[in-house]
Amino acid sequence: MIRVQSDPIDAGAMLDGFQSGRTDIGAVVCFTGLVRDASGGAHVSTLELDHYPGFTEKMIAGVEDEARKRFDLIDVLIVHRYGRMAPGETIVLCAAASAHRRDAFQAADFMMDALKTDAPFWKKESGADGERWIEPRDQDHADRARWRASR
């Protein structure tokens, strides 16, 4: 399931809803990404995410589809926020469920790498030093590329 929302993400409740009552799942790996109060030495007081309604969901669905092709998954949950956030708030929750742990670990890792460079969000950090748009780092592109190499 994919959700793109402006409301805060309650990671515990989302994860509970994802896995409770399931007897077919043996492993769930859940990643949560949080807003940090510092970035590249600059203080961050607010992070604002721009998105493209409809297209953002579609591109994230493409990430889920690719993960399901690559790994033996039973279910996937990706919840991503947009709008204004403060340090400590959850930006993204990405969970993968499988029968055994390896597929869940790898799928969560793959999906986060793909979201970093392929999900239509644009981040603007604001703080005491002013505001600036954030773009994927070289490391993010390298992380994404290692999955292409392993295809």
Add this chain to the structure above:
Amino acid sequence: MTRILYFGKLRDAAGRASQDAAPPSDIATVGQLIAWIGADRPDLADALSQPSVRVAIDQEIAAGPDAPLAGAGEIAFMPPMSGG
């Protein structure tokens, strides 16, 4: 009428998030649309022409500046994406 969307830093460059435009019928490709939009805004044309900018035509990623507009209703200009 074509709706043109600007995201991230391109929204700042354009000074707005979107505009409704009626390009002349001889504007057939993404590259031609950028030149037309930027006729009186060379700074914006330059920002939209950067190789890192991805373009979506009716919510499908376009191949490049030669991609045909083909009567598209919505064209989005997107700087490098940064999710997660």
